[in-house]
Amino acid sequence: MSHTLGSLAQRFGLELRGDASAPIDGVCALSPGQPGRIAFLASAKLRAQLAGTAAGAVIVGKRDAGALPGNGLVAPDPYVAYARIAALFDHSRDFAPGVHATAVVAPDAQLGEGCGVGPQAVIEPGAVIGAGTYVGPGCTIGRGARIGAGSFLTARVSVGHDVRIGDRCQAQPGAVIGSRGFGNAPSAQGWVEVPQLGSVVVGNDVEIGANTTIDRGAMDDTVIGDGVKLDNQIQIAHNCRIGAHTAIAACVGIAGSAVIGSRCMIGGACGIGGHLSIGDGVILLAGTMVSKSLPGPGVYGSTSIAMPANEWRKQTAHVRRLGRYEQRLKDVEARLGIDSKQEGERSEQDDL
């Protein structure tokens, strides 16, 4: 299927600048750009690249429209417009409907119209797969699991028994949805397994990254809201609830029963403690460790930052001596007849 600048403008409701008949057969970076392809300019930092681009057309915002060196599209949000146009050229999720001869589909599993089931995939009894959904090579879908319409499991994704996944979701290789929650009761003889009888409920339009794991609930379900985007290698423990449209970067761990609000942005490698609540619209900087509930909206951080190792060693030694520094300060204050402030150490410690 071929596209022109004019057809793209019409399809996505964008303002056309230049030659409507210019063919657009792909996307490219603004610099150097490629003839016949369309680039975008969304960041003021890259504005200087606009004049010299070799791109066949450029998607720009209103304020850069006057600086277009040739063909272009003017969009309220050039990055979003680019994303939608680029999707026309993304064939990574194309598939041929049908069940591969090597796939194992239980006789009573239900497959919607236009489903694809890849080689070596396994769909266990009672599972229900919605129309147009693809279950890629090596995926395993447990008993009674339900996946909605138009979803895409790339390869080697495991969906546990009775898990429910919505429409238009995608999961990358190695993702595990519905593993056993980590529940064990201590006893004198060691740990006694606590059965995890809940499931996982994933909303619509959810992305689940490679090797991300989502545990099933102990009694109630673990819940992932609509439009949630999960990067790779995230761990979501039993009974967590993630609010709609929250995005979580890679390597984040969320302990059991944590409740995350909607439209949060969680940076990479954050850790969130169990039974906490994080408000709507919270932003966590990368590496933040959360051990108390946080109201939203707000931006939070905690991590210390890389420095030369000898400086880091000195700093660490200073921090360890803070109690002694404070005592020395008190001694100085006493000598000067200054009344030392009451620092309330105890109550702050109780927070931790």
Add this chain to the structure above:
Amino acid sequence: MSHTLGSLAQRFGLELRGDASAPIDGVCALSPGQPGRIAFLASAKLRAQLAGTAAGAVIVGKRDAGALPGNGLVAPDPYVAYARIAALFDHSRDFAPGVHATAVVAPDAQLGEGCGVGPQAVIEPGAVIGAGTYVGPGCTIGRGARIGAGSFLTARVSVGHDVRIGDRCQAQPGAVIGSRGFGNAPSAQGWVEVPQLGSVVVGNDVEIGANTTIDRGAMDDTVIGDGVKLDNQIQIAHNCRIGAHTAIAACVGIAGSAVIGSRCMIGGACGIGGHLSIGDGVILLAGTMVSKSLPGPGVYGSTSIAMPANEWRKQTAHVRRLGRYEQRLKDVEARLGIDSKQEGERSEQDDL
């Protein structure tokens, strides 16, 4: 199979309160509770929910027995009793014995009585699978690996060649037991691979979470003790030894040759350095980074805690200036004729 309150009391040696003939066909939360199901009360915080529960029966400790609003079981440890009763209603590990037609089992592999091998599973030559063990869909069992009796590999678990796993273990999807240890020798031409000729030995009653990885040893074996519970996405490097009944939460990384004692509790996202030793009964708070051996028992922490980002930036700036603050303190002390304490910076730095 149906249960009554009386049959449960007898089976688990618990004290019956109320109607022995009351049917119990599942478990439920204390609040709101469900008729015909049994709940439990283990935490004093939830005591207020007891009076209003709709549960058919409640498992309680001695001190709450008098407050039972209806049928109940009195247990020395209500949570452990609940776990054992709930297991009767957990069918997630039921399977039909036999080898699926699409599984590939080497002719000389040995399967014990009542084993199940799921679709697309692969069992390589010389492997030995104990009685009643289930090797789920898409699992790969390497040459000469041995798994004991009554173990359960849910799906897509990889067991490397010659790995030994005990009885009644379980592994969640994506777990890898016996990957190559990360051993490489530096040379002028780059890294030279150091063969990892050891294996992994996993004891009995071990749980291995989703996408957790356990590397084989360089020369000796990596050893996971009896009753160890490993959550998801844990990394255990070559030649580590984890003591019996230690529980490790998700996202923990343990570097090579670390020795962890028995009955430790390691919080989520901890990091443990190589060649360290951690004593029996050590508790690590979530996010703790361990770079020196720690005696046990004891509770250890290290992480900094989320705070509003502008406060965090100020705090970080203060910490960086600690050397200057100390100098200012010294200047003040000198002015007052106070002899500055010797802070022993050097020896503390040597610790790091």
Add this chain to the structure above:
Amino acid sequence: MSHTLGSLAQRFGLELRGDASAPIDGVCALSPGQPGRIAFLASAKLRAQLAGTAAGAVIVGKRDAGALPGNGLVAPDPYVAYARIAALFDHSRDFAPGVHATAVVAPDAQLGEGCGVGPQAVIEPGAVIGAGTYVGPGCTIGRGARIGAGSFLTARVSVGHDVRIGDRCQAQPGAVIGSRGFGNAPSAQGWVEVPQLGSVVVGNDVEIGANTTIDRGAMDDTVIGDGVKLDNQIQIAHNCRIGAHTAIAACVGIAGSAVIGSRCMIGGACGIGGHLSIGDGVILLAGTMVSKSLPGPGVYGSTSIAMPANEWRKQTAHVRRLGRYEQRLKDVEARLGIDSKQEGERSEQDDL
């Protein structure tokens, strides 16, 4: 195939000490050592073990040659020599060439001479597999992917469409190369997926650990240089570039478009922010969080270190009070007529 001390000396260009005809049929640890096997001594700490070893021979450096209690080989680098000799006894990557009957190989996929394709593996249309490469059980190789000669994918490795991997690479179970980059554009209606149209290019002699994930680029490719060694559970985001011979320990997360130099050594559980650049030869201590570009070479750290929990609570409280301590110090200085130094808080905060 059998080896003698003399044949090993000749094969690897090492200096022979003792009986050339001594048979060597394996490797062993220096202590206690095993007759007929060869050990090595590379660390001065273990020198005391040399005299008492039962090993049939020992590989030593020049300065320990005189202390050999029996047969030995003298090597410029005993650890490298050991690694090369031990490889003779490592059969973990032996395989029988040919395509297993249960593997699914697209008719137009190309397999080089001597390739092996294990049970349940899937090779999609247009993929090209080099001579002598092994694609283990349960691996999935996407459309148009290319893998060079002599590479080894142990089991359950996923290679995405159009990914290119060089010669003599290896990947452990669960590794994912070419998952979708995490690109989503915010809009009023929620996140809009940004197609990830780049790929991943992996050089020669690269090791990729178990459950490590490497995302494809948004427009350009993600690039892993020659000789890079990646441990388990590493996350490499879209458009990262990792320089040749850099080694990265487990559980490291690298955010999008970060550029890492060559011959770096990244310790376990480090986090590296997006769009940063790390110079050649940088060493990051375990747990370091990098949020600014770092010049190389150099050693960097940042993490705080485990301490008893009550000490940690006190220290955390002290750190939180640093602003007040500084104010008290200023008050003391004012009383003494000392001019407080200008601390430049603002500029330091701007760094974060």
